[in-house]
Amino acid sequence: MKFARKTQLDTEIPTASMPDIIFMLLIFFMVTTVLREYSGLPISLPKAKRIEKLKSKRHTSHIWVSKEGLISIEDKLYASDGVRHVMYEKRVSNPQLVVSLKADERAKMGLISDIHTELRKADALKLNYSSKTAVD
């Protein structure tokens, strides 16, 4: 018995739903694009070689430290002993919190050390010294 071969296959891709698919992708990118960001303080970050990437933006909280010694968290200025309360609340609401310290390279270590102490008191122990990639 011979099998009849179907040669009359319809080989066209249906294009009628193409705009819908494209619109879906468009909407996805529109939704995931974050436009609002905290502006922070004007700083120039130090450069380092052995850097790691921060895993997720959702679990990251920034502390800006300018060379004048100002501390800014989410566009609010704090004194060095005010960091504790803010970071503690953040830490409680998000146990995976990683603090990204965006400090100016000319910031004084006295202040950075104060922030270390504050973060330890707030139990926000995962810290990341934000820096640029150094090129030799």
Place this chain on the structure above:
Amino acid sequence: MAKKRRFKGGAIPTSSMADIAFLLLIFFLVTTTIDMDKGLGMVLPAEGEEIEINKKNILNCLINSTGNILLGGEVVEVRNLSKTVRQKLAENDKLIISVKAHKASNYLDYVKVIDQLKQANATRISIAESN
């Protein structure tokens, strides 16, 4: 002379819709930046977690206000720091490097030191409070 107005089919052409959608898609694809923050990772010790360590397992690294580095009593250049620390780690793998910076020293010098220590694969880094 009055012109005759005739109604022509008022349909919007939908054939170029896909092209328009594609253009918008490409625009958002290009403008979306998934830039992740980069930096030197560090885990601070918990509050009140001070452990006594044998003195010979501690390597003190001091940074003064002008950015000079004193490693275990000897002045070391920043760029030679990783090499020296690597040697010392090879001699004693239990070594803990205690970094202590002067209050008035620059954050940049501190980051440089931490970077050098990371390059030497030093995992036990302790940050002493500057005073």
